[in-house]
Amino acid sequence: MARDLEMQSERHGGVDVLHLAGEVDLEVSSQLRRTLLERVEGKRDLLIDLNGVSYIDSSGVASLIEAFQRARKDGLRFALARVPEGAMRVLKIAQLDRIFPILPDIDIGFGEA
């Protein structure tokens, strides 16, 4: 029985916020990819809250990159929020901390992102 991605959605100050939690690895990253691409296809701005993510691998990061690229092409906003240390380490190695808008909190919506 495949594990489910731990995920919750809400509208927060006019923004679609996706709260991710647990371990985002090869077992669940295709589920993340599908969810993100659906939102982008639905023309929704996306704020992805990584606060509860204890682990993310390259396949999880690849899903984020794919959604980010499509969102940007469609003129949609896309940002990460509350990136924990472990995930930040991975983003830095991939030099994505310079590419993704990263917000300290979700309360400010997209802020300057």
Next chain:
Amino acid sequence: MARDLEMQSERHGGVDVLHLAGEVDLEVSSQLRRTLLERVEGKRDLLIDLNGVSYIDSSGVASLIEAFQRARKDGLRFALARVPEGAMRVLKIAQLDRIFPILPDIDIGFGEA
């Protein structure tokens, strides 16, 4: 490098309180045994706080039994406090929940134990 037993001592309302934490298994139970027997030999009443114990095995329980028996022989008081669910399961299987005085809290000292 052998792991150390996670342990802290304090005097609390005239009682010797030993706070245990972490996993009390075969790797550290001889350390627990030595510590407890030293206290009993020093004629100290003993209240053992298990609140932080995430796991205890039969060798950890054996150390508690040995100290309990020696304390009783010397007329010293001996009780466990704040026993977590996992440890309680083990004590119940060993039918020690009926033998050891078990207190809900450390603030009351030995209470009725």
Next chain:
Amino acid sequence: MTGGRDVVRSGDSESDEMVCELRVHALPARLRLIRRVVGEAARELDCSPGVVEGLVSAVDEACQNIIRYAYKGDPKGVILLRIERAGDNAVIRLIDYAEPVDPAGIQPRPLDELRPGGLGTHLIQAAADSVEFEPPTQGAGNILKLVKRIE
């Protein structure tokens, strides 16, 4: 060592599944790792938290007995832990390469007789639906098999 396929082959039926094999030296310092593996594997088999907790404890106790009695503390001894699903059951085997044990010599203490030792067997029995020694094969000394219905 032979190639991996025949060692951790999938079981015979559709619902059978090999989860893992772990090989470690028979050392107290390895018990933490063993507990982590049993816990994670039992969760993968959809065991409930209570069943997971029991199996972790049972395997730990059985490994302690291998360390202390089968290998008599010899740190070169090896323990092989194999976890699989067979139908609706979690099946855990602990294999050692020590002298064959006489199962009649394994005597838990009566619980009303208060003394420090003799509890491990009770914890093993409490967690599993069945506990038995299998006839050792392929150079193994002892194979202890624990079966627990997945619930």
Next chain:
Amino acid sequence: MTGGRDVVRSGDSESDEMVCELRVHALPARLRLIRRVVGEAARELDCSPGVVEGLVSAVDEACQNIIRYAYKGDPKGVILLRIERAGDNAVIRLIDYAEPVDPAGIQPRPLDELRPGGLGTHLIQAAADSVEFEPPTQGAGNILKLVKRIE
């Protein structure tokens, strides 16, 4: 399977130590278990939290590559993970029984070229002091060896 002793023998020198061998099927669902084992074993080798985190990530990424490229998704494939101390180093070997891989074909993407794939190799390189394929022995297809100084 041969008896345990020669398979997880202690190393040649005093400071060498076998921590564990884990054998699992090449499935995404096993990556959690693999991460737990690497994490616990690296802690046992006294690696710092940062080194532990890196090694967990590196082994996970290397296993993903075995699952996806070496075995091409075949769930019958087997991965053997071996963790030991050699002097001041943690040495981790990942052994598969697939067709030999051409190391020249393993191409991480340049990091300034933004696309979804090609990051695993970077994470492996970032965590280890050395990463190399060893000549396969005893029926193995590929042996990837990661070495990281214990600090």
